[in-house]
Amino acid sequence: MLKRINGEDDMTGAEIPIRDADFPLPFVSGLEYNAPARGPWNIVHTGMLVPESHQVFACAQGCLRGVILTAAEMLEMGRMSWISVDKNDFFDGSLERNIVDGTAEIIRKLPKKPRALLLFISCVHLFAGCDFDAILDELRAMFPDIDFIDCYMNPTMRKSGLTPDQLMRRQLYAPFQPCPADPKTVNLIGNDRPTDGSSELVQLIRNAGWELRDITLCKDYEDYMHMAKSSLEITYLPTAKASGDALEKRLGRKHLYLPLSYDFDEIGRNLNIMADALGTAAPDWSDAKQNAVRVLEQAKEVVGDTPVEIDYTATPRPVGLAALLAEHGFRVTRVYTDAMIEEERPAFERLRTLAPDLLLTATVHAKMRFAGKGVHEHGDVLAIGQKAAYFSGTKHFVNIVSGGGMYGFDGVARLAKRMVEAATHEQDTELVIQHKGLGCRSCL
Amino acid sequence: MLKLAFYGKGGIGKSTTVSNLASAFAANGLKVMQIGCDPKADSTAALHGGTRIRSILDLVRERGNDFALDEMVRIGDGGVICVEAGGPTPGLGCAGRGIIAALEKLQEKGAYEAYKPDVVLYDVLGDVVCGGFSMPMRKGYADRVFILTSGETMSIYAAANIAMAVKNFKGRGYASLGGFVLNRRNVPDEDGKAAKLAADFDTVVAGALDWSETVQRAEQLGKTVVHAFPESPMAAQYRTLADAVLSIERKGDAPC
Numbered sequence: 001m002l003k004r005i006n007g008e009d010d011m012t013g014a015e016i017p018i019r020d021a022d023f024p025l026p027f028v029s030g031l032e033y034n035a036p037a038r039g040p041w042n043i044v045h046t047g048m049l050v051p052e053s054h055q056v057f058a059c060a061q062g063c064l065r066g067v068i069l070t071a072a073e074m075l076e077m078g079r080m081s082w083i084s085v086d087k088n089d090f091f092d093g094s095l096e097r098n099i100v101d102g103t104a105e106i107i108r109k110l111p112k113k114p115r116a117l118l119l120f121i122s123c124v125h126l127f128a129g130c131d132f133d134a135i136l137d138e139l140r141a142m143f144p145d146i147d148f149i150d151c152y153m154n155p156t157m158r159k160s161g162l163t164p165d166q167l168m169r170r171q172l173y174a175p176f177q178p179c180p181a182d183p184k185t186v187n188l189i190g191n192d193r194p195t196d197g198s199s200e201l202v203q204l205i206r207n208a209g210w211e212l213r214d215i216t217l218c219k220d221y222e223d224y225m226h227m228a229k230s231s232l233e234i235t236y237l238p239t240a241k242a243s244g245d246a247l248e249k250r251l252g253r254k255h256l257y258l259p260l261s262y263d264f265d266e267i268g269r270n271l272n273i274m275a276d277a278l279g280t281a282a283p284d285w286s287d288a289k290q291n292a293v294r295v296l297e298q299a300k301e302v303v304g305d306t307p308v309e310i311d312y313t314a315t316p317r318p319v320g321l322a323a324l325l326a327e328h329g330f331r332v333t334r335v336y337t338d339a340m341i342e343e344e345r346p347a348f349e350r351l352r353t354l355a356p357d358l359l360l361t362a363t364v365h366a367k368m369r370f371a372g373k374g375v376h377e378h379g380d381v382l383a384i385g386q387k388a389a390y391f392s393g394t395k396h397f398v399n400i401v402s403g404g405g406m407y408g409f410d411g412v413a414r415l416a417k418r419m420v421e422a423a424t425h426e427q428d429t430e431l432v433i434q435h436k437g438l439g440c441r442s443c444l
Numbered sequence: 445m446l447k448l449a450f451y452g453k454g455g456i457g458k459s460t461t462v463s464n465l466a467s468a469f470a471a472n473g474l475k476v477m478q479i480g481c482d483p484k485a486d487s488t489a490a491l492h493g494g495t496r497i498r499s500i501l502d503l504v505r506e507r508g509n510d511f512a513l514d515e516m517v518r519i520g521d522g523g524v525i526c527v528e529a530g531g532p533t534p535g536l537g538c539a540g541r542g543i544i545a546a547l548e549k550l551q552e553k554g555a556y557e558a559y560k561p562d563v564v565l566y567d568v569l570g571d572v573v574c575g576g577f578s579m580p581m582r583k584g585y586a587d588r589v590f591i592l593t594s595g596e597t598m599s600i601y602a603a604a605n606i607a608m609a610v611k612n613f614k615g616r617g618y619a620s621l622g623g624f625v626l627n628r629r630n631v632p633d634e635d636g637k638a639a640k641l642a643a644d645f646d647t648v649v650a651g652a653l654d655w656s657e658t659v660q661r662a663e664q665l666g667k668t669v670v671h672a673f674p675e676s677p678m679a680a681q682y683r684t685l686a687d688a689v690l691s692i693e694r695k696g697d698a699p700c
Contacts, residue, residue: 129544129575131582134616161509 014365015334019356023348024340032364037390037433039313040401041192043153043168044070047118048079049192050149050172052221054114056106058083058099059122059153067120067153079114081106085124096130100138107143115221116147116175123156147175162242170243172215176228178251185230186278188214189247189255190240193405200271200288200408201236201258208280232277236260236270237402238316238341259343260403260411262317262324264289267408288409292416296328299416303330303423306382309392311336311363314385315403321384323347324412326355334359336387363387382423384415386433395426445556446693449566449580449619452592453602457627460659460668461592461682462567463490467670468679468686469563470522477517477561478524479550481580482569483531483539491520494666499530500546513553521671525559539569540576547579570602581610581619588622588693590650593641595626595634600641607645622692623650625685630655650692651685654678 016026044067047055057067061084071080083102089095103119119139121132136148151171155164162170169190186205188195194216195202205212210232218224233255235244241257248255256277258270268285275282308330310318319340322332332355340348351358362368371391382396383389389397398418400406406414452458459480466478480487485499497518503511520526529546531539550556556564566580580586589610593603603624610621626638626649635652642649658678662669670679 126544127538127541129540129579131575131578131616133583137616 011361011367011371013362014367014371015359015361017356018335018348018358018360019352021348021360023345024342026340026360027338027362027365031366033366033369035363035368035387035390037386039311039386040165042066042070043120043151043164044080045074046165046168046172046192047120047151048074048076049215049218050116050118050221051218051224052114053079053116053118053149054106054110055080055118055120055151056083056103057081057120057122057153058085058102058125059120060085060124063122063153081110085122090128095125095128096135099125099130099135103139104142107146113143114146116149117143118149118151118171120151120153122153126152126154149174163239165239166242169240170246173227173243173247175225176247176251179229181231181253182211182226182229183231184208184210186210186212186232186234187227187230187247188212189233189235190237190243191216191405192402195405195407196410196414198414199406199410200285201234201274202407204271204274204278204280204283208275208278210278232256234258234274236407238343239402260315260317260407261343262315262320262412263347264292264409267412271408285409292409292412293328295413295416296325299419299423300329302420303382305331306380306396306423307331307333308382308384308419309334309336309388309394311383311385311387311391312338313387313402314398314400316341317344317347318385319344319351320347321415322358323350323354326351326358332358333381334361334388334392336361336363336385336391338362338364361391363391382419384419384422389429390433393429395429396422397427397429398422399427399432445561445564446690447564447566447586447588447619448622448689448693449568449586449589450592450625451568451589451606452570452625452627453599454570456592456594456599456602457653457659458567458592459487460490460663461625461627461653461685462565463488464668464670464679464682465686465689466491466524466563466565467522467668468683470524471670471674471683472686474562475560476522476524476563476565477555477559478520478526478565478567479547479580480526480528480567481543481547481577482529482567483534483542484569485528485530487567488518488520488524488526488528490663490666490668491522491524491526492518492666494663497526497528499528500549501530501532501542504545504549513555513558516550516553516555517559521667525561527555538576540574540579543568543576544579547585551584578609578613578618581613583617586619589619590622590625590689592625592627593638594629595631595637596629599629600637603641604644607641607647611645621645621647622689623648625650626652628652628655648692651681651688653681653685 064082071077139148149171213227213230233244233247233253235241236258244255261267272282310322312318315321318335318337322335326332381392381394383392383394384398450458450462466476469476478488500516518526529543531542566586568580581589591603591606593599624642628634638649656678658669658673658676662672665672670682
């Protein structure tokens, strides 16, 4: 028998107090809901980071809708083309030929030849066993002055192997091939926004006389290809780790994964590892730590007992952030996350004691369909992240994704300041979250 | 590392021939890996007592990616490393996609680097009916394709189709055609038909195998002929075929 799941009186299965929750999967996977507040970038946004590049999507027309809308929102329609797939392509064996011919035609018709072409194939090509390598070989022979990057839009495989997000971040650096390294140069890999210059990580790099390279800072294709010559790779987002690992393997460069953290001990350890890799003495972090604590305390005075809700799109460590805030007196009442990464385990255990009633809430559970206009909407909440803002209905929220470029003790202090700003200023939540991919050109 | 793929019409005797070649190579001191690319997952049965082994797709279905390389293989008679790609439930799913997934999983788990076989034999189901079945002949997999056929019209027709596919893919750096293998069914002018087929594709008949009851007797024992009846004339034929295949490889480029 069908039962209406309106979320008004029973959210069983969609939320659970942390004291009773399983780690790392607190919820049963089933019928899923996708909230309009998306949060992170998608593969189109990320791909646009390659300067002077053009994207070609080969897929069914129905699947094109989302990617084209993203490009349109970014005002980057001139950097995207597409080849639609038809069932006849399977009957006459033209599935691969159409990609080669279509891409070649697109390139010839572009007003300016791109430096790189991101060619996306889709699920149907993978099911049919298309030889993507052969397609790319042929295109490379036709256009030797263009770097072709193999990209994938395969949502049917999003739960096996690398996620589309991880894969896209890995492919973002695919043109980089082994070459002599520039001394004292370091890449920050896999981010879609610059890291604050005030963070201890950036300061360490600059004070040691190293050059920081980051795709988000590249002005042209030369800048981007210079990254191939950097002597050290750093990642701090979990979704970027596979990218750093791939570069380490392919280029033979050292890769350091220094995960974004809200645990002061872990932050200090990561910064010390960085200092060691740079060949410089690690500073005493006491002042930076004390400053972070001081700013957190100031924020607490402003935020008071207002409930704080955090979602996983704001940071890959929402549980870690919740633990930090709870330890500094904030009333953290809810974390929106469907699963937790292993790095969250210590914070998860701490929170079970510190704030056992804190609710973990799924974002994709079918019952969440009504949460945005129903049981969760209570307004008097300080949200960190778009999904938390959407589900709670608050106008007070910190508008960040994937850590927001805030890293280290400085990152904690900056986030605390953003919380104060959010607590004291209202935003038009609906307007802000209407666009996908918060932070891209179309949304600022 | 020699990497050879064997194609041919269904029921022509690919698995029997490939398993006997594996035994013959192994008896000569070579480290052999046999990969069955057939949803039935019975390619290597004669190398381990007629029993079936757990296929890669069985493992993927049961455990996602949570299994180790050594769980994907079973060491059979003569030390042959046996692998079965497996496939979906008959009538459901996509067998070609299954082969792609299995071969990718083998590479991903580093099978070739870990076992370092001297010879890899891909035993591939039937005709090149979709992209999945052409996977073993792609760059990075087999270097040479051998096609089994009898003198029967339908078998020759299928063999010609496969040879045509190999030719079509040649420009892509795929495996080249090593030759045909005649598995005799005692039809009139069988050798002549095979020779004409080879001539049409500018290649050779790499070897010929007689129809023999010894093959059925070995199958009932769950063994290869080379292993069960090493002194038999049939075992000698398999050894001769193994030598011929090696000889084609040693000459460098195959005729086609």
